[in-house]
Amino acid sequence: MDESTPGPPLLQIADGCATITLNRPAHHNRLHREDLLALQAHCRTLAADPSLRVVVLTGAGASFCAGYHLGELDADASAGPALFEQTVDAVEALPVPSICRLNGGVFGGATDLALACDFRIGIDTLTLRMPAARLGLHYYPNGLRRYVTRLGLPAAKRLFLLAETLPADELLRIGYLDHCVTAEALDAEVQRHVDALRAGAPLALRGMKTSLDEIARGEFELGRLREREAACAASEDLLEGRAAFAAKRMPRFSGR
Template sequence: MSAALPEGQPPLLRLDGPRATITLRRPRHHNRLEPGDLAVLLPMLQQLRDAPGLRVLVLTGTGASFSSGFHIGAFGESSGAPALDTVVDALEALPVPSICALNGSVYGGATDLALACDFRIGVEGMKLVMPAARLGLHYYPSGLRRFVSRLGLGAAKKLFLAAEPMDTAALLGCGYLDEAVPAAALDARVAALAAQIAALAPLAVRGMKAALNDIACGAADDALIAARAAGVAASADFGEGRRAWAEKRAPAFQGR
């Protein structure tokens, strides 16, 4: 990595209409997550939970890697910063859909940060490395749950028990990546997916995201899901969707 690259800065949040973008900005250290970065990320995610008009979040990084994970040298420090699992769980619980734009390889705890997103689009040639067992580290419970529920037990065991790296083809095969594109095409592909999601009915999307995540981890409450569905069926958005369908035009959803 070039010495001209900066030491880096905390993550940056940018709001652009219905889309929010969080960018990791420590390229010299492959976007290593510092305790101070976690202290910035958690309030960002809390802010986005109630952001009016927000319909999609994009999480990405700068430089050659998405992220090299949490700074091992800072592990166990009493910095007052939130734990990594607290931040990742908050990302997974974000009401709106999230897209991780993996601009390069991903390592350690950052693999779970990306997995907490609803969609992952990576660049061709990227890889994933989970070094927990090489470091003598036992991963935290919610991260293990996410890997098993989203990728399956076999893939999780390869990553955690054998510390087996995965290349782009393997990441596509196990479902960690939804797509892999040339690096030059990443921004455009992510923008297209974000725009596609932002145009959908937000009440329906939020409700179904919550339901699907609960179903995946075995915590689904059918009565709650049915109540959400009934509320959406009575919404102005559903009326707009039916009118637009009949009139053969694009709907204009308002989230109410």
Template sequence: MSAAAETQAETAGAVPSLAVEGARATIRLNRPRHMNRIEPDDIPVLLRLLDTVDSTQPVRVLVLTGTGRAFSAGYHLGDLADQTEGGGSDAGVPSFEALTVRLEACRVPTICRLNGGVYGGSTDLALACDFRIGHTGIEMFMPAGRLGVHYYEAGMRRYVSRLGLNAAKRLFLTAERVDAAEMLRIGYLTELAPPEELDARVDALAERIAEMAPLAVQGMKRALDEIARGELDRVMLEARQAACGESEDLKEGLRAFREKRKPVFQGR
């Protein structure tokens, strides 16, 4: 098989995939030969998968990960170059920024399982998740300044709100490569694990979240993200608080506390 044919065959089977097991959903990037770079055609697929997660009520937590040695090399630079030379973007294809905004708005808490290095736009894709767990061999790199790319607003807001202004300036304005220990220190990683413990740490966090009261957890996730953006919708916040106050989950949580047992929440 020629190199072109091999690339075509790989691309045909390289779209992101979704697996649902009970309360946990997993979206996986499947282009390891190219370090799981995000192609333009991947964006509508990922948006549909996120819609599926949101509409599947038993799902209470989403894990986003990659296949192979990298989490993701970010948005395909070849496509970015074509857009620049052609003077425009791909007609009808949602932007990478739209994907990150949609991921941040996912109904359920999200965990990014950083199986390897995270580069370019995918550093923001991971930041759009609620938690990031990586292993000691990973690194991150934001090359926008080195490439002459002015980054989009939503991504810069996420960097500043999650990492602070100093760290955001350091990463955007110097294009410095940062190792796993430093990623943890600046708050990019929620948790750092030895490579052999990565899956166990991700599983433990996913299971813990799945055991929480979903109405309360999902409502607080939304409120916290709105507060971080300075866009808190107080009317909707009060409506969610009222719904939790009248929920069967609250009654179950209080019963379980009195009976010294683990609660079993139904999300209603």
């Protein structure tokens, strides 16, 4: 894998952890149509991997992502946002917990791409801006929903309607960032989260991630949540978790 050659997002998988790296650093990792299609393909690959435990999304170079390549809007002003929405929805729907490693600035649609992840860890020098109103764009529905359900209506209106540029400390205050660290500490903090997620029971983590997201969207059915609850209650992982707790040792979960 040659990260020195710009192009579609790169995918690496090792020890149950997948890393997706946006790979156009010279253009602040702006997303072209081919990048969105590659991201969707990566999401399909990861969704079909039963050994997967966690996904990390990040960018190459000094920025996380500058959002959708606005030059491609000229071809079709509706197709681009629709494809972007589908792609971000695919990231949100990943069956395992996801971490966005925000190594630099976040602009436009990239703000929603990061929100689609379960956790956001960013460096203390990053800034974020959602300029849709200044471009004449009405943002796509699922992006608006993510903003409101994750950040609350006042923060969503502030970011969308005022198009403010917010620094990292303010992003931490409003709940956009889960953790804010120095650039030197970023990888260690991301690894801490990866290790914590790897330590959890896979069946429980997958089930609760899905259930929590359904509740946030107002789309949950109690029967489906009860089915996931029952599956974990009857799992080998629960037996192993209880045995490990009693023996004061680390559990060895199998995902069954």
